[in-house]
Amino acid sequence: MSYAAPHIGWLQIAPLAIVLGTGLVGVLVEAFVPRRARRTTQLVLVFAALVAALLLIVAQWRDTMASGGVSLFGGSYLLDGPALAIQGTLVVLSILAVAVFADRTSVGQDAFAPAAAAVPGSDYEELARRKGLEQTEVYPLAMFGLGGMLLIVAAGDLLTLFVALEALSMPLYVLTGLARRRRLLSQEASLKYLLLGSFASALLLFGAALLYGFSGSLHLGEIAAATGTIAGLEGLLLGGMTLLLIGLFFKVGAVPFHAWTPDVYVGAPTPVTGFMAATTKIAAFGAMVRVVYVVGPSLQWDLEPMLWTVAILTMVVGTVVALVQTDVKRMLAYSSIAHAGFVLVGVLAFSTEGIASVLFYLVVYGLATIGAFAVVTLVRQTRTGAEGTVILGEATHLAQWAGLGRRSPWLAGALSLFLLSFAGIPLTAGFAGKFTVFTAAADGGAVPLVVVGVIASAAAVFFYVRLIVLMYFTPEREEEGEEGVTVVTSSGFTTVVIAVAAIGTVLLGVLPGPLLELLGQAVKFLP
Amino acid sequence: MSLTNYLVLSTLLFTIGTMAVLLRRNGIIVFMGVELMLNATNLALVTFSRMHGNLDGQVFAFFVMVVAAAEVVIGLAIIVAIFRTRRSASVDDVNLLRN
Numbered sequence: 001m002s003y004a005a006p007h008i009g010w011l012q013i014a015p016l017a018i019v020l021g022t023g024l025v026g027v028l029v030e031a032f033v034p035r036r037a038r039r040t041t042q043l044v045l046v047f048a049a050l051v052a053a054l055l056l057i058v059a060q061w062r063d064t065m066a067s068g069g070v071s072l073f074g075g076s077y078l079l080d081g082p083a084l085a086i087q088g089t090l091v092v093l094s095i096l097a098v099a100v101f102a103d104r105t106s107v108g109q110d111a112f113a114p115a116a117a118a119v120p121g122s123d124y125e126e127l128a129r130r131k132g133l134e135q136t137e138v139y140p141l142a143m144f145g146l147g148g149m150l151l152i153v154a155a156g157d158l159l160t161l162f163v164a165l166e167a168l169s170m171p172l173y174v175l176t177g178l179a180r181r182r183r184l185l186s187q188e189a190s191l192k193y194l195l196l197g198s199f200a201s202a203l204l205l206f207g208a209a210l211l212y213g214f215s216g217s218l219h220l221g222e223i224a225a226a227t228g229t230i231a232g233l234e235g236l237l238l239g240g241m242t243l244l245l246i247g248l249f250f251k252v253g254a255v256p257f258h259a260w261t262p263d264v265y266v267g268a269p270t271p272v273t274g275f276m277a278a279t280t281k282i283a284a285f286g287a288m289v290r291v292v293y294v295v296g297p298s299l300q301w302d303l304e305p306m307l308w309t310v311a312i313l314t315m316v317v318g319t320v321v322a323l324v325q326t327d328v329k330r331m332l333a334y335s336s337i338a339h340a341g342f343v344l345v346g347v348l349a350f351s352t353e354g355i356a357s358v359l360f361y362l363v364v365y366g367l368a369t370i371g372a373f374a375v376v377t378l379v380r381q382t383r384t385g386a387e388g389t390v391i392l393g394e395a396t397h398l399a400q401w402a403g404l405g406r407r408s409p410w411l412a413g414a415l416s417l418f419l420l421s422f423a424g425i426p427l428t429a430g431f432a433g434k435f436t437v438f439t440a441a442a443d444g445g446a447v448p449l450v451v452v453g454v455i456a457s458a459a460a461v462f463f464y465v466r467l468i469v470l471m472y473f474t475p476e477r478e479e480e481g482e483e484g485v486t487v488v489t490s491s492g493f494t495t496v497v498i499a500v501a502a503i504g505t506v507l508l509g510v511l512p513g514p515l516l517e518l519l520g521q522a523v524k525f526l527p
Numbered sequence: 528m529s530l531t532n533y534l535v536l537s538t539l540l541f542t543i544g545t546m547a548v549l550l551r552r553n554g555i556i557v558f559m560g561v562e563l564m565l566n567a568t569n570l571a572l573v574t575f576s577r578m579h580g581n582l583d584g585q586v587f588a589f590f591v592m593v594v595a596a597a598e599v600v601i602g603l604a605i606i607v608a609i610f611r612t613r614r615s616a617s618v619d620d621v622n623l624l625r626n
Contacts, residue, residue: 119611159587166594170601177605187609194605195557198598199548202564205591206541209571209584213534216579218587 009072011060012079015053020147022049026140042139043102050095057088065521075219078156081522085359086153086286090279093366094146097275099493100374101138106489107391111269112138112178120183135178145171149279153286157218158208161287168283169197172276179269181393189267196260204247210240220294221527227298238302251284252340255313265333270394274373277336278366285343289358292347293525307348311449314341315456323463328376328396335422338460339365345453346437349444352523357436359519364433364508371501372418374494375411382484395485403476408487412471414502419464421505424457429508533574540567554606565595
């Protein structure tokens with residue numbers, strides 16, 4: 001009996017392997033490197049790995065676009081244009097997001113609990129704080145999460161899809177519970193995310209089982225082929241697709257599966273909020289676009305009512321509820337829900353322009369989201385007591401942001417830029433993103449969706465601009481007794497992230513052409 | 528016995544699990560509901576695997592078991608952390624974010 005060695009595309013899986021491998025090495029670092037050196041070691045490892053992964057993705061760009069991609073491991077790992085483009089986006093955004101993790105600011109503390117296992121308010125926690133302990137496990141956790149994301153966008157079968165979905169979710173459940181301040185809120189958010197997240201995964205899994213029952217195969221391409229040949233089992237097919245999509249809707253935070261989003265975004269440490277708001281959504285959209293475009297076309301008529309309803313609800317509810325929020329993080333959470341709706345509009349174009357527009361929109365949204373949450377990490381509450389002024393957690397109430405434009409014009413300016421980009425004002429990247437998405441959808445025949453989308457974006461301008469007005473044109477609130485607001489100085493990382501995100505937002509707004517052209521090559525899914 | 532019976536059982540178990548998640552208030556019971564959903568799916572996968580005469584579904588079921596175990600590890604860790612703080616595992620007590 002002869003044994004044929006399987007073909008392994010080392011180059012193609014290298015970015016994924018490097019990221020996951022760094023996560024594993026990071027765990028060993030936690031165990032063997034002395035505490036003093038751990039943070040530096042982790043940071044060097046993580047950034048080296050992310051840059052290496054990015055370079056490898058860039059290196060295989062031309063070949064992948066020319067050949068249309070490669071199918072590895074019997075079709076389980078499909079590295080085609082969209083997969084590679086989204087992997088590149090994810091790695092770039094992760095570099096930015098993880099840099100925000102690392103910032104200790106002028107207070108000298110990062111955003112994570114000194115000892116996550118300690119009971120909040122206990123002596124042990126106080127001791128850990130005084131000793132200056134740091135939970136450096138956040139870096140390997142972020143790497144594991146990113147590994148899952150890189151895998152899910154290239155998942156060619158339902159098994160890989162499910163495992164990748166869980167691999168990206170589980171580290172995030174833990175990261176959500178690690179906030180240094182307001183630990184009760186953080187743990188609560190973690191529990192909600194866990195329960196609702198695993199519930200959604202279970203629904204997705206049952207959907208996968210039904211699709212397997214329908215087609216006898218786990219491969220998306222073979223399921224798509226079976227839709228045309230197998231008759232009499234439409235119940236399994238439609239039920240399976242619906243449950244599968246619900247699982248993914250949950251991950252992108254589409255209404256009516258969005259209930260976790262505001263709570264988790266508020267409770268999680270803000271750097272983690274930025275990380276997951278940008279990357280999880282992008283990864284889940286990557287998987288959704290693949291499912292919809294590979295299996296969906298023959299079911300377009302059956303799936304469209306559901307997809308349209310979800311898209312419209314997401315845009316409308318996200319926008320309307322964001323109008324009445326008084327907490328910055330909560331407002332950004334609802335705004336991210338609305339953005340999920342806009343991306344869905346692009347998905348529903350059912351055309352190659354639709355795919356390119358979705359890829360572009362995700363880049364734009366990710367940049368502005370990480371930038372905006374990075375700004376939130378720097379605006380802090382203070383309390384003046386007997387022992388002087390103490391800097392506390394983030395000042396997230398909108399009223400506390402009044403007059404920020406006078407005290408820190410650069411910071412407020414950057415946030416205004418991100419908000420304008422969210423709102424889709426011309427000359428920011430958000431406008432280019434919305435324009436391409438809506439054009440693609442209108443060309444694809446989804447005109448009613450575009451109308452709703454345009455109305456929703458117009459209404460959304462109100463709450464974005466309200467915050468800008470508050471920062472620049474509202475006088476600072478009188479200091480009420482001991483409570484105050486201050487802006488802490490970043491230790492460098494966050495400043496760089498905000499600057500990069502701001503430059504990216506302006507650049508993509510003024511000159512969207514090159515990136516659009518680049519992403520325009522990456523629109524062919526392997527079956 | 529017809530293989531369809533197993534599918535009916537699997538769907539029933541899945542529904543019971545779903546109801547447990549949606550209706551019960553104790554975090555651990557909710558979590559058990561999720562586990563029941565995963566295991567109900569395993570039954571469906573194995574049954575479909577038998578119906579189609581290939582092994583994909585059985586392999587999938589093994590992966591689901593591993594994932595479920597990992598999920599329990601993380602889930603119980605989070606629930607225990609919350610329980611040590613509040614002396615309660617009820618999801619109704621977890622309501623700071625509502626206010």
